[in-house]
Amino acid sequence: MMKKTTQAFIGSAALLLSSFAIADTNAAMAAAGEQVFQQNCTACHSADPSKNTFGPSLVGVVGRQSGSVPRFAYSDAMSAAGLTWTEENLRQWIADNEALVPGTRMRHVSITDKAKQDYLISYLKTLK
Template identity: 65%
Template structure:
């Protein structure tokens, strides 16, 4: 009986602590994603919703239709892509943008490591 109570208590504590561990992990993912963004993306993309740079602003990118940022001249290929920026489409874009949208004007920057993709997508999802 004592072992059963001990196991039950251990499970209860673990379940109560899980959201805290996940939140801490999520924050770490976003921080790693910010670093990847700074290293790979800031040369062309702005974090200011009122400014486009060489590429469009990425504020609000998650869930946005591709080719829809005002005052940015997209390629015909991007305008005709019909994409919405979901986590899955961002992953495809990050790993092989030219494969996802042949004819895009964005220079190919490939991030093929799945963990780095997760981190970057996690960060992009925070940009509202």
């Protein structure tokens, strides 16, 4: 009887620990992504919802309709793109934005490293 309780206890402690580990991994990925963002994106994009700088605010971009930030003057190409910023589309965009939306006004970026893309997308998800 005693033994079973102990086992159950150890089992749930292990489960708890592994969910902490997952939370830690997400936080670490987002932190790494913030670095990638600062190096490659902040020159033109703000993480502040009320600010459009040279590019549209990226707050809430994951899942958003492309070209939909109020008061931002998108290119004709971007206004007509009709994309949803799913993870997959974001991945393609940061790997080669001009290939995804020919004629976009955003300077060419090319982040092809899969890990860096993952980090950046984890970070973008935290911008709410």
